[in-house]
Each structure stands twice: as structure tokens, then as C-alpha cells.
Amino acid sequence: MSIIIRDLSYVHSDKEVLFQHLNLVINPGDKIALTGNNGCGKSTLMRIIAGDLSATTGTVSHPEHLYYVPQHFGQYDDRTIAQALRIDGKLKALHAILNGDVSEKHFTTLNDDWNIEERAQAALSAWGMDGIPLSRLMGGLSGGEKTRIFLAGMELHSPVAILLDEPTNHLDATGRQRLYDFVRRTPAIVLVISHDRTLLNQLPAICELASNGLTFYGGNYDFFKEQKGIQLNALQKQLEEKQKALRLARKTARELAEQKAKQNVRGEKAAIKKGIPRIMMGTMKNRAEVSTNKLKSVHTEKAEKLQ
Incomplete structure (x- = not known):
């Protein structure tokens, strides 16, 4: 399923129009960088696509299995890693069954994902979080650790569409390289906001956001900058x-x-x-x-x- 944005507008509470009349179709397998001037509403648009924020007008449809990595993680500080990864329900069901509670609701929740705990630990380990307890609170972690936990969730859930808002902000060189490799190989839709030029150049298309619409460019970020330079000179x-x-x-x-x-x-x-x-x-x-x-x-x- 595609991500489809139809005549989307967002107006601040003070009546200031952030953007309006946005239309875009992101097809299965598309990998796109979302660019635009600071303050143009890139993160707001991504939150609307993710369902965290409501648009003023217009609609967004997207695959049910969508995974969102936000730029800021403060809202997750009072949650455990398992809750942040949205696997706490399965873990509770698994341990209830192992402790003898064979209620049908636990089997329904677990949905035959018997190795969920091992898969979660393996994904975290791959992102440099080896051995961290799934019961640990997010609030005591650094920005880089929180980022790696959410990026591990991409591999844990294998989503159909992935939204990444400044995912390399707190990553070291090893983490950034792992992200570049993941973006190249994943079959999922990928939409990225980033100032990391290396990451942007992994993506074969650029979508530029302005107050009055979205402009699509085929080609990576270097090609986009070249085209923008030609346009600006003209x-x-x-x-x-x-x-x-x-x-x-x-x-x-x-x-x-x-x-x-x-x-x-x-x-x-x-x-x-x-x-x-x-x-x-x-x-x-x-x-x-x-x-x-x-x-x-x-x-x-x-x-x-x-x-």
C-alpha cells in the first residue's frame, strides 16, 4: 500500500498557515528525502503522516504497518524499552503462558511470536545495545541510546513503511553506517528528514516542502542541490x-x-x-x-x- 497525501493543510492555533494544498503519492519501495527550509513544517508533516498530529484539512492514508522514529524522545521517558518498542503486550502474554496461564487472550496477543524476547534482544544488540533489560525505563538513557532503541525497532517489526526524523543526530560513525546500510537494503517505503548529507545521498528521490506545496525531484541530494543551483541562477x-x-x-x-x-x-x-x-x-x-x-x-x- 502507498502513502497518499491529498490536499493537506496545517494551520497553527494563531491562524498562521504552515503549509497548504500538499499532494503526494509514495509508492511501495520508494525511498524519499523530505527537505525544505527550517521551520517549513517537515516534522509536522511527518507527525501527521504518522498519526501523531491531525491536519487542519485534507487526508493521509498509509499502510497499517508503519513505523515512526521521531526526532525527540522525551515523551517516552516514563516508559520501559519494551513499551517504547510496543512489544510489552506480547511479553506479558508470553510470560503469562509460561507461568501456566493458558487463557485464549494471551495466545491471541502473542500471535505465535514465541521468540519475541530473543528477537528484541538480537535487534538491540545489532544496534549496540547488547544485554540491556527490556524492563529498563527510557528516561535514564542518553539521546544516542534512545535513538538506537527506536532504530532497532525497525528490524524487530519489519514495517511496510518507515518514517525517520533526523535519525543520525545522536549516532556515532558505526551507528550511522548501519543506518545507511539498512536504508539501502530494506524493501520498505522510507521517508527521511535529515541534515546528514551522506544519508540523503542514499535516497534516490527528494521531495521539497514549501508553504504552498511539495516539489518532487528524481535523483539523490547532490543531484537535487545541483538542480536547485541551476534554478536559482536562472x-x-x-x-x-x-x-x-x-x-x-x-x-x-x-x-x-x-x-x-x-x-x-x-x-x-x-x-x-x-x-x-x-x-x-x-x-x-x-x-x-x-x-x-x-x-x-x-x-x-x-x-x-x-x-
């Missing part, structure tokens, strides 16, 4: 051309206004010499002013459009 040239045209339009408007004013003065002097009645001179003056104002309006409108 826009810079257009800007310079418009600025040049604006300066010329303003200069032309000033010169024409000065010429028209001089013509009006000369016309008045000539009319006086010819003895034209004052009432007719007034009519001529009004016409000249109307003509001058029209000319000024035309050039002002042109300058405003260029601006």
Missing part, C-alpha cells in the same frame, strides 16, 4: 533583468514627465503671447494636466508590474 538572471527594466521604466517616466511639464509651460507662454482668452487657457491647462496624469499613470502601472 531566477537570479530573471531578477536582474527585471531590476534593469524597472530602473529604465522609472527613468523613462521621469524624463517624459519632465518633457511634458516643459511642453505645458511653453504652451502657456505661447498662448499668452497670442492673446488667447483666459477661459480657453484654463481649458488647455486642464487638458494638459489630464494628459500628464494619464502618462504618469501608464508608467506607474508598468513600474508596479515590474516590481
